[in-house]
Amino acid sequence: MPHASMHIEPFFDPVTGTVSYVLADTDAGQAAVIDPVLDFEPKSGTLTSASSDRIIEYVRRQGWQVQWILETHAHADHLSGAQHIRHHLGGKVAIGAHIRAVQQLFRSVFHFERSFLPDGSQFDHLFEDGETFHVGGLELTALHVPGHTPADMAYRVGDDVFVGDTLFMPDVGTARADFPGGDAATLYRSIQRLLALPAHTRLHMCHDYPPENRAPAWVSTVAEQRSGNIHVHEGVTEAAFVQMRTARDATLAMPTLILPSVQVNVRAGKLPPAQDDGRTYIQLPINAFLKGAGAPQGVS
Numbered sequence: 001m002p003h004a005s006m007h008i009e010p011f012f013d014p015v016t017g018t019v020s021y022v023l024a025d026t027d028a029g030q031a032a033v034i035d036p037v038l039d040f041e042p043k044s045g046t047l048t049s050a051s052s053d054r055i056i057e058y059v060r061r062q063g064w065q066v067q068w069i070l071e072t073h074a075h076a077d078h079l080s081g082a083q084h085i086r087h088h089l090g091g092k093v094a095i096g097a098h099i100r101a102v103q104q105l106f107r108s109v110f111h112f113e114r115s116f117l118p119d120g121s122q123f124d125h126l127f128e129d130g131e132t133f134h135v136g137g138l139e140l141t142a143l144h145v146p147g148h149t150p151a152d153m154a155y156r157v158g159d160d161v162f163v164g165d166t167l168f169m170p171d172v173g174t175a176r177a178d179f180p181g182g183d184a185a186t187l188y189r190s191i192q193r194l195l196a197l198p199a200h201t202r203l204h205m206c207h208d209y210p211p212e213n214r215a216p217a218w219v220s221t222v223a224e225q226r227s228g229n230i231h232v233h234e235g236v237t238e239a240a241f242v243q244m245r246t247a248r249d250a251t252l253a254m255p256t257l258i259l260p261s262v263q264v265n266v267r268a269g270k271l272p273p274a275q276d277d278g279r280t281y282i283q284l285p286i287n288a289f290l291k292g293a294g295a296p297q298g299v300s
Contacts, residue, residue, distance in 0.1 A: 025136025032068040036081030052081030066091035072164025073152040076258040080269035092124035098151035122268040147187020148175040173231035178249035199223035
C-alpha cells in the first residue's frame with residue numbers, strides 16, 4: 001500500500017532532459033532530493049543554479065527538512081547540484097558504493113590532483129546493494145543496477161522506484177552502455193531485476209527525450225515497460241539486447257557535457273580545487289573518448 005503521507009515532486013530540466021525529484025514524508029516534514037542539476041553553459045563556461053534553486057524554493061515553501069541528497073550515479077550529461085542543495089538545505093550526499101570504481105576510471109582521464117582519492121570519501125554516505133534507509137517514516141531500499149556505469153543505483157520506496165539511467169519511457173528505450181565501465185549485458189540484467197518487480201510498480205525516470213508527438217513524461221509502470229519498451233520488452237533476449245545496444249551506442253556522440261560533468265560529479269558535485277590564481281578550471285582532455293578516425297599528427 002502507498003504510504004499515506006508520501007509525496008513525489010518532479011522537476012524537469014529541458015536543457016539536459018533530466019528529471020530531479022523531491023521525495024517527502026509530509027507528515028514528518030522530512031525530504032530527500034534526487035539527482036539535482038546545476039546549469040552549465042559550455043560555450044562560455046558559465047555555471048549557474050536556477051534548476052537547483054527551483055528545488056530549494058519548493059522545499060522551503062513546504063517547510064520540509066532535507067535528510068538526503070541522493071545521486072543515482074555520476075551523471076555524464078549535467079553537473080550535480082548536490083553541494084548547492086546541501087549548502088542551502090542541509091542533508092547527506094549519497095551514492096552507490098561502486099562510485100569508487102568510477103572514480104578510479106576517471107582519475108587518470110582527468111589527471112586529478114594527487115590529493116584526490118578514489119575511495120568515495122567525497123560523499124557523505126555510500127550505499128551497498130539492498131541497504132535500507134529512511135526519509136522520515138518512509139523506508140527506502142538502495143538497489144545496485146549497473147550497466148550504464150558500474151555504480152548506478154535505483155531507490156525503491158514501496159511501489160515507487162527511482163530508476164536512474166537504466167530505463168527510459170517505453171517509446172525511448174534504455175540507457176547507453178558505452179561509457180568507461182559500462183556494459184550492455186550487465187545493463188540488461190539490471191533492467192530485468194527492475195522488471196521483475198510487481199507489474200503495478202511505478203518507475204520514475206531520470207531522463208526523458210520525448211519524440212515530437214508527445215510532451216515530456218517520466219513515470220511508467222513495470223507492466224508498461226514489459227509490454228512496450230522498444231529496446232527491452234518481454235521476449236527480448238540478452239543476446240539480442242546486447243547486439244542492439246552495442247550497435248546503437250556506436251552511432252551516438254558523447255554527451256555535450258560529459259567532460260565537465262564527470263570530473264565534478266565524481267567529487268559529489270564539488271568543483272575541482274582552485275588554481276593559484278584563485279580561479280576554478282574544468283579540464284578538457286584531448287582525445288579521451290576518441291572514436292573512429294585517428295588523431296591528427298604533428299599538432300603537439
